[in-house]
Amino acid sequence: MKGLVREIRFALRALRKRPGFTAVAVLTLGLGLGANLSIFSLVDAALLRPPAAVREPERLVTLWTSDFSGPRYGGTSYPDYEAIAAAADVFAGVAASSPRPLSLAGVAGSERLFGEIVSANYFDVLGVRPALGRFFLPQEAGAAGGHPVVVLGWGLWQRAFGGSRDVIGRTVRLSGVPLTVVGVAPPGFRGSIRGLALEVWVPFSADRALLGFRPEGRGDRGLFVTARLRPGVTVAEAQARLDLIARQLHAAYAQEWTDVRGRPRVLTAVPERLSRVPPMARGPVVGFMALLMAIVAIVLLIACANVANLLLARAAGRQREVAIRLALGATRRRLVRQLLVESLLLALAGGALGVLVARWTTALLAGFHPPIDVPLALDLRVDGAVLGFGLLLSVATAVAFGLAPALRVTRPDLVPALRDEGSTVRAGGRRFGLRNLLVIGQVAGSLVLLVAGSLFLRTLRQATRIDAGFDPENLLLVAFDLTAERYDPARAADFYRRLEERVSALPGVRAVTLAQWVPLGLDFARRGLVVEGYQARPGEDLEQGFNVVGDDYFRTLGTRIVRGRALDERDHAGAPLAVVVNESFARRYWPGADPLGKHIGWEGPDGRMAEVVGIAQDGKYRSLGEEPRPYFYIAAAQVDARDLTLHVRTAGDPRALVPAVRAAVRELAPGLPIAKLTTLREQVAVSLLPQRLAAVVLGVLGAGALLLAVVGLHGVVAYAVSLRTRELGIRVALGARPADIQRMVLADGMRLVAIGAAVGLALALAASRLLRGFLLGGDGADPVAFVAVPLLLAGVALVSAYIPARRAGRVDPMEALRVE
Amino acid sequence: MIQLRNVERYYETKAGRTYVLRNVNLDVREGEFLTIMGPSGAGKSTLLSVLGLLDHAWRGEYYLLGQPVHRLSARDRAALNRKTIGFVFQQYHLLDDLTVAENLEVPLSYRDVPRHQRQALVADTLDRFGIVGKKDLFPSQLSGGQQQLVGVARAVIANPKLILADEPTGNLHSSQGREIMALFRKLNEEGTTIIQVTHSEENARYGHRIIQLRDGWIVGEEVVAAAGT
Numbered sequence A: 001m002k003g004l005v006r007e008i009r010f011a012l013r014a015l016r017k018r019p020g021f022t023a024v025a026v027l028t029l030g031l032g033l034g035a036n037l038s039i040f041s042l043v044d045a046a047l048l049r050p051p052a053a054v055r056e057p058e059r060l061v062t063l064w065t066s067d068f069s070g071p072r073y074g075g076t077s078y079p080d081y082e083a084i085a086a087a088a089d090v091f092a093g094v095a096a097s098s099p100r101p102l103s104l105a106g107v108a109g110s111e112r113l114f115g116e117i118v119s120a121n122y123f124d125v126l127g128v129r130p131a132l133g134r135f136f137l138p139q140e141a142g143a144a145g146g147h148p149v150v151v152l153g154w155g156l157w158q159r160a161f162g163g164s165r166d167v168i169g170r171t172v173r174l175s176g177v178p179l180t181v182v183g184v185a186p187p188g189f190r191g192s193i194r195g196l197a198l199e200v201w202v203p204f205s206a207d208r209a210l211l212g213f214r215p216e217g218r219g220d221r222g223l224f225v226t227a228r229l230r231p232g233v234t235v236a237e238a239q240a241r242l243d244l245i246a247r248q249l250h251a252a253y254a255q256e257w258t259d260v261r262g263r264p265r266v267l268t269a270v271p272e273r274l275s276r277v278p279p280m281a282r283g284p285v286v287g288f289m290a291l292l293m294a295i296v297a298i299v300l301l302i303a304c305a306n307v308a309n310l311l312l313a314r315a316a317g318r319q320r321e322v323a324i325r326l327a328l329g330a331t332r333r334r335l336v337r338q339l340l341v342e343s344l345l346l347a348l349a350g351g352a353l354g355v356l357v358a359r360w361t362t363a364l365l366a367g368f369h370p371p372i373d374v375p376l377a378l379d380l381r382v383d384g385a386v387l388g389f390g391l392l393l394s395v396a397t398a399v400a401f402g403l404a405p406a407l408r409v410t411r412p413d414l415v416p417a418l419r420d421e422g423s424t425v426r427a428g429g430r431r432f433g434l435r436n437l438l439v440i441g442q443v444a445g446s447l448v449l450l451v452a453g454s455l456f457l458r459t460l461r462q463a464t465r466i467d468a469g470f471d472p473e474n475l476l477l478v479a480f481d482l483t484a485e486r487y488d489p490a491r492a493a494d495f496y497r498r499l500e501e502r503v504s505a506l507p508g509v510r511a512v513t514l515a516q517w518v519p520l521g522l523d524f525a526r527r528g529l530v531v532e533g534y535q536a537r538p539g540e541d542l543e544q545g546f547n548v549v550g551d552d553y554f555r556t557l558g559t560r561i562v563r564g565r566a567l568d569e570r571d572h573a574g575a576p577l578a579v580v581v582n583e584s585f586a587r588r589y590w591p592g593a594d595p596l597g598k599h600i601g602w603e604g605p606d607g608r609m610a611e612v613v614g615i616a617q618d619g620k621y622r623s624l625g626e627e628p629r630p631y632f633y634i635a636a637a638q639v640d641a642r643d644l645t646l647h648v649r650t651a652g653d654p655r656a657l658v659p660a661v662r663a664a665v666r667e668l669a670p671g672l673p674i675a676k677l678t679t680l681r682e683q684v685a686v687s688l689l690p691q692r693l694a695a696v697v698l699g700v701l702g703a704g705a706l707l708l709a710v711v712g713l714h715g716v717v718a719y720a721v722s723l724r725t726r727e728l729g730i731r732v733a734l735g736a737r738p739a740d741i742q743r744m745v746l747a748d749g750m751r752l753v754a755i756g757a758a759v760g761l762a763l764a765l766a767a768s769r770l771l772r773g774f775l776l777g778g779d780g781a782d783p784v785a786f787v788a789v790p791l792l793l794a795g796v797a798l799v800s801a802y803i804p805a806r807r808a809g810r811v812d813p814m815e816a817l818r819v820e
Numbered sequence B: 001m002i003q004l005r006n007v008e009r010y011y012e013t014k015a016g017r018t019y020v021l022r023n024v025n026l027d028v029r030e031g032e033f034l035t036i037m038g039p040s041g042a043g044k045s046t047l048l049s050v051l052g053l054l055d056h057a058w059r060g061e062y063y064l065l066g067q068p069v070h071r072l073s074a075r076d077r078a079a080l081n082r083k084t085i086g087f088v089f090q091q092y093h094l095l096d097d098l099t100v101a102e103n104l105e106v107p108l109s110y111r112d113v114p115r116h117q118r119q120a121l122v123a124d125t126l127d128r129f130g131i132v133g134k135k136d137l138f139p140s141q142l143s144g145g146q147q148q149l150v151g152v153a154r155a156v157i158a159n160p161k162l163i164l165a166d167e168p169t170g171n172l173h174s175s176q177g178r179e180i181m182a183l184f185r186k187l188n189e190e191g192t193t194i195i196q197v198t199h200s201e202e203n204a205r206y207g208h209r210i211i212q213l214r215d216g217w218i219v220g221e222e223v224v225a226a227a228g229t
């Protein structure tokens, strides 16, 4: 122990003596560790950290009803939830919840926020205690209505009510429904959906208008179900009980409990720790996190390689010191330990810097709100878990970069360094296999990151050239939650009609229309179809995407009608049902036949049929990268469509019209909150958000990695030159010109770059295959990525190797050959 | 062939200027075999560096083959070095990672000799020095005498008019040393001018003339009576 203290003191002194080396090493490690801790904070917040303010989360399970179309994890209907909740032998309590956007009327207008409609036992099951007031009472159970109460989230309470205690008993209007505040949730409690900022909780029994589902409908499967296991009951036992319940439900309600392939639906219990991301999304989320972790691991490896390089360079200067120590009787073990203590101190200092970096990046990320209409809120912070991970990673890092150099310096066969060193002259290159490998790895790693980053950049560039089947420029989108505001169909239709009129009359407006869904928006709906003249194969999926659109939709969006006519005022409520299909639809279902005049239905086998009146050009509906797919359009006037988005085609900047549109809405419907206000261009940008993020992240990491690689290459070449001074002097004495020497040193450096680049290109090619799914129109063979990036890298590397090479060219043979 | 006039060389040190060569005047005829002697630190190696065009920081006049070296640019001096001079070192200074044959090729590679001609020259030289059997060995596999043999071979391979040898036998046994000296005499008889530094009276007698250097001054000159007895 005392020995260790002394070793730490020695190590500190050694590090202080070389402040330049120490600073570069700590900085390099700090960047590498910082990147890793940042990503780990994200993983921690999304997957690892137990929910805050919840008692004994290890006893919680989430319960899922399998989907009609097959997937195992789907929502649950209210009657089924009640059936499950009755299984009191395994569950201490079963709660249900359903998230939704709501508007809160306040002094400064309406605020849009997300809340949960929950069963009255919700907080009891989760084991949460109120920060103020109470939660829901047993008599507030059920879904019958009559209990207009609400619990506020801590953040909302602070924000909207200044944290005032007399908020209890006050009445707030939530989406038009007056509710009495009975309690405030504790700080940190975020509800049942991680990543979503949920701020109010309303019992099912508050008001039917807020329910958003029919509690008697077994087909209305929108509930998240969470249960608390009785003490001692295992998940497997709960699962066995659920299997029984599922069989009983199937026996009793065969139609609702049979899926598309004719199999009974199943119920599945998932432990809380595996359902922090809903199980249906868990695979992709975990995959994405793993990808991020792999990327930052590469960066850390590069940082390690760099510091190992620096240490090896220093080792040359320390060989004599080590030899003397060994001669004085030090054991190799002790010397290695001493050197490792130094590495450990470097790594810990780097780790401390990494924590600062992570705090900065998490603050940055937490402040980043992507322009989507769902408020994301991940509790990103550097907590104990992150610090612990940082400590572990720092120690591992110290071993990773410190052990090899330490073993190398203390290698017994190198001890003859005490001997007259003038007697051996080494030509460079061959002796530094390890260092060379490290540089090769760095070049390869940074190349992979840069190539991947530039592939995403190209995808973004390409995206602007994709014909999406509509004109994304100069189109303003305005959406409302009329259902949540309790508008009946007639009132909604009236509101939309008057709004369309008002906005059309505004100067700078070219065309106005309404539609249920925005192209490339996050919502996408499909309907099962009956198609005239088409014989479906058994089990064939006849669901296709569709939109409900107003008059003038196609002209406003800039979508061409290829044949027939667009939907317009002829398709009013009383007229025969009309439909426009796209080209892919026509090709798929009526190949070779005339689609005009054919009929399709979406109301089941006995429902009404609509006549195809026009064919629209193909477009992109869910993502810019998708293959052409069948799609159809229904007239809004002919169906019950209450939640429509106003599409305004403008002559100039659509944002300039925002105040006028707001004013129009205020006049027509005072107090009606605007749920969403954006432009189609922004909407398209949102759909490209993953690619954009990947391009930025990979670009930043790649640039950092390139920087590290360049520093590493410089170090290796400079070190080689310092070791080769004598050889270079001899060569000059034998007639070498400065240019000869420079060329030789440069060639040695660039040989490493070339090998690294070759390895990197091969890896990048493999990576581009893996990333193909994220790249639009991606055959991956991009000249910019695979030619320009390596050339750029070679250029930068050339410059970094040239500096020591130039110094080598100026070597003074008199100095170099001097014999002490 | 060589005329040095008032050549001075000094280093700036903390203590001020320390002179290593002072007022050196020296004439060397073409075909001469000159020996420089003197105690350690006298400036012998420095003088060889000046003569070998490796050092530029001196004052005075130096004519080599009629060229005023003191007026040449660094580039022209280097070119003159390549055309005229071969070096032999006390520590041999062979490149350890190159074979004997590759070591011989190094000077040629800096003299724009075409590749096939290089191979031929290397083969010739190996033959001439009787080291054909060693051509694929590395220096560490050779004895000191053999290494210096390669060192001399490397010095002459580009056919220099002047060979500068700084204590070429300093690290060798006397018998090995005699071999090397015999080799120098043979080269000298074939027309190469040689300037050597040595501490050995015996080796000094292989040359035509001996000059004594002390603290940078030439303090004595002696013509060897009957060369090579």
Ligand SMILES: Nc1ncnc2c1ncn2[C@@H]1O[C@H](COP(=O)(O)OP(=O)(O)O)[C@@H](O)[C@H]1O
Pocket: B011, B013, B020, B038, B039, B040, B041, B042, B043, B044, B045, B046, B047
């Ligand atoms: N870079 C230098 N700075 C200062 N003094 C030097 C330097 N190089 C050589 N000297 C000095 O020059 C003198 C002559 O050196 P050198 O020519 O090597 O002597 P010799 O070869 O005769 O033993 C020595 O006293 C040496 O210390």
Ligand SMILES: [Mg+2]
Pocket: B044, B045, B046, B166
């Ligand atoms: Mg000397």
